[in-house]
Amino acid sequence: MTVLDFEAFYQGSAQRLMRFAYGLTGDLAEAQDFTQEAYARAWQRWRKVQRYDNPEAWLRLVVTRLATDRWRWIGVRRASPPPSAEPVPPPDEELMTLVAALKQLPLEQRRALALHYLFDQSVADIAAETGTNVNTVKSWLARGRANLATVLGGRSHVG
Incomplete structure (x- = not known):
């Protein structure tokens, strides 16, 4: 060839x-x-x-x-008939408020909070996924919770 x-x-x-x-x-x-x-x-x-x-x-x-x-x-x-899609209800007001507040946080804090609370990932898993150490993730989570509480005016339901 x-x-x-x-x-x-x-x-x-x-x-x-x-x-x-x-x-x-x-x-x-x-x-x-x-x-x-x-x-x-x-x-x-x-x-x-x-x-x-x-x-x-x-x-x-x-x-x-x-x-x-x-x-x-x-x-x-x-x-083939199209798959029947169940109607998805719109997000509730509380979730929309939370997402709007999360958008105001620095990316690292937002990402850590989302991975921890929305995907139930441990601090160690988040550290591995983000390529950082556990203490940095703990810091992002602590600062993120504090900033989120400030943005929400002390009404944070994350915790």
């Missing part, structure tokens, strides 16, 4: 294959994706593909199969 053989094959056939893919799909982005995928597959099998009577026909077959698979996928998606 030589790179030069594949490069020459690509240079000599890429424009034609792209036109074929575009004519087949009617979508430029899909045509480009299918063309790229066909050449990637040809490169992986180049020793075998280069010995075919018409390697370019093999590429067209790959593009046709990719397009067919895509059409089947779209057909299945259209035939």
Whole structure:
């Protein structure tokens, strides 16, 4: 398998294959994706593909199969009923007040409070996730709680 053989094959056939893919799909982005995928597959099998009577026909077959698979996928998606979505109630006023207050805190404090109280992460887990030490996280949490209480006017429900 030589790179030069594949490069020459690509240079000599890429424009034609792209036109074929575009004519087949009617979508430029899909045509480009299918063309790229066909050449990637040809490169992986180049020793075998280069010995075919018409390697370019093999590429067209790959593009046709990719397009067919895509059409089947779209057909299945259209035939399937959309998942029933339960209506999500709007956030309550208390939560909106808390989020507005959190936005006023420095990012590190906000992140530590969210990870600790909303995701139930331990101080050690937060330290590992943020790449800092446990004492820094404890400091962020303490300062964050104090700042949050100030922003909320002493009405903080976090704790």
